Each structure stands twice: as structure tokens, then as C-alpha cells.
Amino acid sequence: MVHKYAPKSVVRRLPVYLRILDNLILNDVEIISSKELSEETGFSAEQIRKDLAFFGAFGTRGSGYNTIFLREKILKIIGLDEQTNITVIGAGHLGIALIRYNVQKNPYVNVVAAFDIDASLVGQRILDVEINDISKLKETVKKYDVKVAIMTVPAEHAQSVVEKVIESGINVIFNFAPVKLRVPENIHVHNVDLSIELQSLIYYATANR
Amino acid sequence: MVHKYAPKSVVRRLPVYLRILDNLILNDVEIISSKELSEETGFSAEQIRKDLAFFGAFGTRGSGYNTIFLREKILKIIGLDEQTNITVIGAGHLGIALIRYNVQKNPYVNVVAAFDIDASLVGQRILDVEINDISKLKETVKKYDVKVAIMTVPAEHAQSVVEKVIESGINVIFNFAPVKLRVPENIHVHNVDLSIELQSLIYYATANR
Numbered sequence: 001m002v003h004k005y006a007p008k009s010v011v012r013r014l015p016v017y018l019r020i021l022d023n024l025i026l027n028d029v030e031i032i033s034s035k036e037l038s039e040e041t042g043f044s045a046e047q048i049r050k051d052l053a054f055f056g057a058f059g060t061r062g063s064g065y066n067t068i069f070l071r072e073k074i075l076k077i078i079g080l081d082e083q084t085n086i087t088v089i090g091a092g093h094l095g096i097a098l099i100r101y102n103v104q105k106n107p108y109v110n111v112v113a114a115f116d117i118d119a120s121l122v123g124q125r126i127l128d129v130e131i132n133d134i135s136k137l138k139e140t141v142k143k144y145d146v147k148v149a150i151m152t153v154p155a156e157h158a159q160s161v162v163e164k165v166i167e168s169g170i171n172v173i174f175n176f177a178p179v180k181l182r183v184p185e186n187i188h189v190h191n192v193d194l195s196i197e198l199q200s201l202i203y204y205a206t207a208n209r
Numbered sequence: 210m211v212h213k214y215a216p217k218s219v220v221r222r223l224p225v226y227l228r229i230l231d232n233l234i235l236n237d238v239e240i241i242s243s244k245e246l247s248e249e250t251g252f253s254a255e256q257i258r259k260d261l262a263f264f265g266a267f268g269t270r271g272s273g274y275n276t277i278f279l280r281e282k283i284l285k286i287i288g289l290d291e292q293t294n295i296t297v298i299g300a301g302h303l304g305i306a307l308i309r310y311n312v313q314k315n316p317y318v319n320v321v322a323a324f325d326i327d328a329s330l331v332g333q334r335i336l337d338v339e340i341n342d343i344s345k346l347k348e349t350v351k352k353y354d355v356k357v358a359i360m361t362v363p364a365e366h367a368q369s370v371v372e373k374v375i376e377s378g379i380n381v382i383f384n385f386a387p388v389k390l391r392v393p394e395n396i397h398v399h400n401v402d403l404s405i406e407l408q409s410l411i412y413y414a415t416a417n418r
Binding site: 005006011012014015016018019077078079080082084086092093094096097098100101102105106108109147148150171172174178188190192194195196197198199200201202203204205206207 | 214215220221223224225227228286287288289291293295301302303305306307309310311314315317318356357359380381383387397399401403404405406407408409410411412413414415416
């Protein structure tokens with residue numbers, strides 16, 4: 001069965017709603033209108049109503065959304081109601097930063113292992129996460145049902161690494177290498193290219209030069 | 210004089226064109242059509258023509274764009290024709306990763322210094338970049354005409370740090386802290402929230418669960 005996904009733009013906004021709901025609940029706010037959510041997010045109230053309506057009727061016309069109810073719904077829609085096992089491939093500074101952040105501050109994921117090709121790193125631990133040789137990837141993915149790989153490897157290794165990742169059974173990849181990976185259609189790759197983002201920022205720094 | 214910026218979406222695509230042009234020039238390709246650029250980028254040919262036309266007439270109808278000419282134009286538009294001085298605030302693993310990457314692989318910027326509040330880090334160097342106490346920020350910004358600050362500080366410190374950054378004279382901020390910073394209108398903040406991006410990815414990993 002082919003799964004029909006929600007539009008990408010909607011999926012990208014869901015965790016933003018979640019973070020705002022977390023804050024509201026922390027501050028004992030029980031009800032929020034789409035207009036108030038709009039002020040918090042910068043998305044239009046209409047956009048927000050449309051986004052949420054995509055998954056069902058979660059609000060009450062004229063009164064708004066119950067924060068706790070909506071948070072639980074969104075957690076379920078994204079799949080954050082259960083912890084997801086993930087791995088980090090490439091244990092350089094960026095990899096270590098992402099391991100530490102996710103272990104310490106992200107309650108929704110469990111970093112089961114890290115991988116690297118550098119023999120001097122293998123066996124070391126970042127917090128409780130062991131760095132393994134990349135040859136152990138498939139075994140680990142099967143054992144822990146790992147769903148997502150974060151790839152922080154140099155650009156020149158990214159294509160060969162992503163092929164190993166796919167072969168291990170992982171379908172969802174968060175790629176930080178500044179290259180376009182060639183992958184089969186059923187594989188979901190999300191690229192974050194920090195150098196491209198920095199370059200586009202320089203436009204605003206120099207437009208008056 | 211108020212500078213009129215190009216639309217954000219256009220500015221974000223410019224460095225993507227640049228990277229593709231770099232590759233084409235490396236492979237001695239002299240002319241590229243918007244259709245071929247479309248295949249490389251995934252943006253529509255019409256979008257590409259519109260983006261580039263925003264800044265002037267760079268192509269020849271029916272034959273395409275000269276790669277070297279277009280690359281030079283885009284470098285100038287973004288402001289990458291001269292190196293831009295930047296700083297990294299927060300010398301944790303993410304900060305170190307970004308310093309190393311930009312020093313070693315980004316020819317368009319010059320990381321003049323890093324800053325941290327941790328006294329045990331002050332005086333250390335990442336490659337050639339010295340970590341200074343944050344109290345030295347303003348002095349450094351003035352001395353080197355620093356245009357962009359990359360902020361990799363914990364969420365709880367981000368607001369107080371961004372106020373120091375603005376006070377130092379920097380107007381463009383690349384923020385990795387997962388919080389919405391309150392800044393005056395003339396300050397350009399670009400947020401990359403890696404935990405939100407990872408959370409939205411989990412949707413694709415668990416939609417069939």
C-alpha cells in the first residue's frame with residue numbers, strides 16, 4: 001500500500017505548532033484560537049486552520065483549540081507519541097553536537113548508536129552513545145529498528161554512505177553534506193545545507209555595501 | 210535610504226544556482242539553459258528565468274546563460290565578490306563545527322573570531338580562530354567590520370546574547386538556538402531549528418507505523 005503523505009509544507013509546520021503548544025501548556029493556557037496561534041507562529045490564521053483541518057476537526061468554531069488535546073493529536077500525527085530510534089553517521093563536531101542535543105534535549109528520539117569510518121573514534125562514547133564502525137550499521141538498524149539516519153559526513157563520502165544507509169533498511173535521512181544525494185524514490189531525504197543558508201544571508205549583510 | 214531587498218525566496222535560491230554554476234564551470238560547460246538549470250535544481254525553468262530577471266537580463270533568448278558571466282553576476286548580487294567578516298558566538302561542538310567548516314571550505318567568509326562566556330574556553334583556538342570573552346565582542350566587530358554573527362548558544366542565553374550582538378553593530382544573525390528572538394525590525398535573523406526539522410522528518414519515518 002502506498003501511503004499518502006500530507007503536503008511537505010504542512011508537515012514542516014506541525015512541530016512549530018507543537019513547540020508553541022508545549023509553552024502554552026507550561027503556562028496553563030487551556031484554549032488557543034487560530035488567531036493567537038497566528039501571532040505566535042507568523043503563519044496566517046487561515047493557514048493554521050487549513051493545516052489542522054487536513055488531519056481532522058480539532059477545534060471548536062468560535063472558541064478555538066484545546067491545547068492539551070491538540071498537542072496530543074499533533075504528537076500522534078507526526079509519530080512523536082512513541083520514541084523513534086535514530087542513528088548519527090559521522091562523529092565529527094557536527095555529529096557530536098547533534099548526538100548531545102538529541103540525547104539531552106529531544107524527548108522524542110533515542111540515539112541508539114553513532115557510526116564513523118575513523119578507526120580512532122570507534123569504541124568511544126558521546127554521552128552514552130557508542131561510536132561503531134560503519135560495517136556494523138545494518139546489524140544495528142535491524143536490532144533496534146532504527147528509522148532515521150542523520151548524516152554528518154564529508155561531501156565526498158556522502159553518496160557511498162547513503163547507499164549503505166539505504167541498504168541497512170533506513171528510509172528517512174537527514175543529510176548535512178552539501179551534495180545532492182541520488183536515492184530511489186521511496187527514500188525520504190531532507191537536506192540542510194548550512195553553507196547555502198549562510199551565503200544567502202550575506203546578501204542582507206552586503207546589500208548596502 | 211531604505212534598501213529594497215529581493216524576495217526572500219529568490220535570495221535563498223541564488224546560492225543554489227551558484228553551486229551548480231561552480232560545478233558546470235569546473236566541467237568546462239560554457240552555456241546552460243534555464244531548462245537544464247531546472248533539471249539540476251528541481252526549480253521550474255520559469256521560476257529560474259524569473260529569479261534571474263529580477264536582477265537584470267543575464268541570458269540570451271533561445272541560447273541560455275553564459276556560466277562564467279552568470280556566476281560573476283550572482284556573486285555580485287549576493288555580495289560574495291568580496292569576503293565577508295563573520296563571527297561565531299558559542300564555541301560548543303556546533304560552533305566548532307561551523308568555524309572549521311567555514312575556515313576550511315567556505316571561500317566567501319572570513320571567521321575573524323569566536324566568542325563564549327565559558328572562561329575555560331577563552332584564549333583557545335579553533336584552527337586559527339581565537340575564542341574571546343563575549344565582553345570583547347563590540348571591540349572586535351568595530352575593528353574588523355564584522356557583518357554576520359552565527360549564534361550557537363543554548364536557548365536560555367540566546368535573547369541576552371542577541372542583544373549584545375545587536376549592540377555591537379551586527380545586523381545579520383544566523384541563529385541556531387531553538388527560540389524566537391525578539392529583535393528590532395531592521396535586524397535580519399535567520400533561524401535554523403534542527404530539532405524542528407528532525408521532528409517533521411519523523412512523520413515520514415512513522416507514517417506507516
